[in-house]
Amino acid sequence: MNVYLLIILRFVHIIAGVLWGGAAISYLFFVKPSVQSIGAAGPQFMESLTTRRRYPLFMVSASLLTVLAGGALFWNSSGGFSMAWIKTGPGVGFTIGSLAALVAFFVGNFGIGPTSAQLGALGQQIGLSDGPPSQELISKMQVLERKLNRAEWIDFAMLVVAMLTMATARYWFF
Amino acid sequence: MKVFYRIFLLSMLGLFAGGCRSEHPANNLRPDRIFMLQTTLLEGKMVFVGVGGEIDGQVNPDLEAQSGNTVSVVLESSDGIPHDFAVPELNIQSQMVTGKGASTDVVIELNEQGDFTYFCTVPGHRQAGMEGRLIIN
Numbered sequence: 001m002n003v004y005l006l007i008i009l010r011f012v013h014i015i016a017g018v019l020w021g022g023a024a025i026s027y028l029f030f031v032k033p034s035v036q037s038i039g040a041a042g043p044q045f046m047e048s049l050t051t052r053r054r055y056p057l058f059m060v061s062a063s064l065l066t067v068l069a070g071g072a073l074f075w076n077s078s079g080g081f082s083m084a085w086i087k088t089g090p091g092v093g094f095t096i097g098s099l100a101a102l103v104a105f106f107v108g109n110f111g112i113g114p115t116s117a118q119l120g121a122l123g124q125q126i127g128l129s130d131g132p133p134s135q136e137l138i139s140k141m142q143v144l145e146r147k148l149n150r151a152e153w154i155d156f157a158m159l160v161v162a163m164l165t166m167a168t169a170r171y172w173f174f
Numbered sequence: 175m176k177v178f179y180r181i182f183l184l185s186m187l188g189l190f191a192g193g194c195r196s197e198h199p200a201n202n203l204r205p206d207r208i209f210m211l212q213t214t215l216l217e218g219k220m221v222f223v224g225v226g227g228e229i230d231g232q233v234n235p236d237l238e239a240q241s242g243n244t245v246s247v248v249l250e251s252s253d254g255i256p257h258d259f260a261v262p263e264l265n266i267q268s269q270m271v272t273g274k275g276a277s278t279d280v281v282i283e284l285n286e287q288g289d290f291t292y293f294c295t296v297p298g299h300r301q302a303g304m305e306g307r308l309i310i311n
Contacts, residue, residue, distance in 0.1 A: 003272045079255040084219045090298035170297035
């Protein structure tokens with residue numbers, strides 16, 4: 001692989017990874033708790049974040065770029081997925097990190113994203129209707145919120161594993 | 175403010191000048207011996223293979239030289255994976271080769287005696303098999 005391409009891939013992978021991980025952690029520990037604490041203004045804030053600021057699109061883009069560039073770098077470093085390298089300390093470390101990042105990618109884009117969209121749609125439905133929401137709607141929302149919460153924590157844990165292993169794998173010796 | 179910008183600019187120039195690599199004296203010397211190593215994947219391992227001379231075809235060959243000599247180690251990548259050649263005990267580090275057929279060379283003045291280890295510093299490559307001996311008599 002050409003050295004300039006290698007540099008570009010590393011740049012894309014690291015920058016996109018920082019944006020992805022940073023945004024996910026900021027959302028989980030700062031944005032979401034703040035939205036929950038501001039009561040009635042919360043849905044309006046979320047609508048602005050998702051629709052006007054296109055936060056979901058940003059997350060999909062950052063995660064996709066990280067994974068694609070990371071895949072190319074992994075393929076290059078491992079000599080085409082050579083077991084000789086994968087069995088080494090760095091190989092094991094980068095493999096664990098890559099797998100964790102892939103899980104975070106799928107949970108984020110196929111778990112968190114669609115569940116958030118469903119919650120948003122339900123919230124809109126409640127907002128447009130006259131009177132209090134039905135018990136059925138409330139139950140649906142609670143189920144979706146639990147699913148979303150679980151997915152967010154899995155996503156966070158996988159991103160932490162990915163970041164820790166990526167930062168240290170080159171020093172793994174066994 | 176002008177003073178600040180002048181100081182900042184001078185600092186940047188100073189850092190740049192300091193960061194510019196000066197030509198290593200050994201790079202201007204004619205080598206007494208040339209070792210050519212090719213990187214490859216062999217029997218499930220990443221290895222150096224000697225090309226030409228006494229080390230031809232040898233896997234992770236012993237590179238033998240005399241103290242006081244100047245040797246050149248030419249590294250060629252035949253597998254397209256990033257590799258380099260380093261002997262940290264002697265402060266030797268080649269440029270990295272990336273891409274199939276790419277090569278680099280490092281010229282070394284051997285002022286020490288003893289057995290030293292050469293290897294590829296790319297994470298995981300030494301553990302995958304890219305390690306050999308540099309023997310200075």
